[in-house]
Amino acid sequence: MNIKQPSKTFSPLRVMSVTGGKGGVGKSTIAVNMAVCYAKMNKKVLLFDADLGLANVDLMLGLRAKRTIHDVLDGQCTLEEVCLEGPYGLKVIPSTSGIQKMADLGSVDISRLIQSFSSMTSDVDIMIIDMASGVSSQVIDFTQATQDIVVVICNNPASLMDSYAVIKILHQKYARSRFGIVVNKVKSSYEGFEVYNKFQDVTAKFFNINMHYLGHIPQDECVHLSALEGVSIVDKYPQSSAVIALEKVCRGINQWPDDSPLTGGIQFFFERLIRSQLDNVEI
Ligand SMILES: Nc1ncnc2c1ncn2[C@@H]1O[C@H](COP(=O)(O)OP(=O)(O)OP(=O)(O)O)[C@@H](O)[C@H]1O
Numbered sequence: 001m002n003i004k005q006p007s008k009t010f011s012p013l014r015v016m017s018v019t020g021g022k023g024g025v026g027k028s029t030i031a032v033n034m035a036v037c038y039a040k041m042n043k044k045v046l047l048f049d050a051d052l053g054l055a056n057v058d059l060m061l062g063l064r065a066k067r068t069i070h071d072v073l074d075g076q077c078t079l080e081e082v083c084l085e086g087p088y089g090l091k092v093i094p095s096t097s098g099i100q101k102m103a104d105l106g107s108v109d110i111s112r113l114i115q116s117f118s119s120m121t122s123d124v125d126i127m128i129i130d131m132a133s134g135v136s137s138q139v140i141d142f143t144q145a146t147q148d149i150v151v152v153i154c155n156n157p158a159s160l161m162d163s164y165a166v167i168k169i170l171h172q173k174y175a176r177s178r179f180g181i182v183v184n185k186v187k188s189s190y191e192g193f194e195v196y197n198k199f200q201d202v203t204a205k206f207f208n209i210n211m212h213y214l215g216h217i218p219q220d221e222c223v224h225l226s227a228l229e230g231v232s233i234v235d236k237y238p239q240s241s242a243v244i245a246l247e248k249v250c251r252g253i254n255q256w257p258d259d260s261p262l263t264g265g266i267q268f269f270f271e272r273l274i275r276s277q278l279d280n281v282e283i
């Protein structure tokens with residue numbers, strides 16, 4: 001078999017969305033700080049703020065965006081030109097806040113945006129996407145375009161209901177059946193595991209899905225304090241219980257079998273994912 005090699009070779013890529021349905025459960029906190037954790041572990045990380053209407057990832061890292069994804073969609077600049085540099089070389093693609101038309105982007109624009117990532121020439125090991133709350137088609141379109149779906153839940157019925165709704169849509173509409181769960185804002189590891197078990201029991205009654213417990217993050221005042229200062233908690237309070245737990249979640253994701261890299265739909269970095277699949281095939 002003679003396969004044409006791309007002009008540039010890239011390292012294998014993992015693309016993960018951090019979602020959850022319910023607002024305020026800690027999706028952005030976890031996405032941003034996982035990205036910093038991985039960057040600190042010398043991974044090449046790209047963090048994309050997919051909360052197109054109410055972006056806050058740049059603020060959480062104390063960065064100031066001159067250009068955003070809005071300019072990319074307007075054809076004013078490339079994705080690479082909007083990239084900001086965060087701690088440990090982390091690359092951040094900021095989004096907009098308060099521009100209604102961005103919050104209302106339709107599926108065609110979302111697909112165009114997802115496809116435009118393939119033209120990025122930067123090498124990336126891990127791409128992390130912070131999702132907006134809710135189950136809008138924008139949230140679902142972005143989430144289905146990632147291989148790893150990390151669902152953040154909290155110990156309250158509204159969070160569990162909303163996460164259940166996200167999983168249901170992704171499973172029924174896109175046949176997604178592999179979900180990693182992080183339980184946030186808990187008082188103990190016992191509480192985290194109990195919430196996960198309860199959630200898994202309910203979903204297993206209705207869907208045949210493969211759920212994986214990635215761990216818990218404790219309720220920790222340091223999260224709030226670092227957010228107020230616009231600094232990552234990983235940098236500001238590296239010894240805090242939240243950071244120790246986050247690092248464990250990141251290591252857990254590294255162990256999470258990467259057994260469904262291609263899902264059949266439009267995906268971020270599609271060509272690179274195909275390439276890494278072909279590299280794993282005996283030729
Ligand atoms: N483990 C934690 N301990 C303490 N506070 C936390 C923790 N995780 C998140 N928070 C706080 O909860 C609030 C909501 O967090 P965050 O903005 O990350 O949620 P979100 O799910 O992204 O919300 P939205 O849906 O509005 O985007 C913030 O004030 C954040 O500092």
Ligand SMILES: [Mg+2]
Nearest residue numbers: 027028051131
């Ligand atoms: Mg958020």
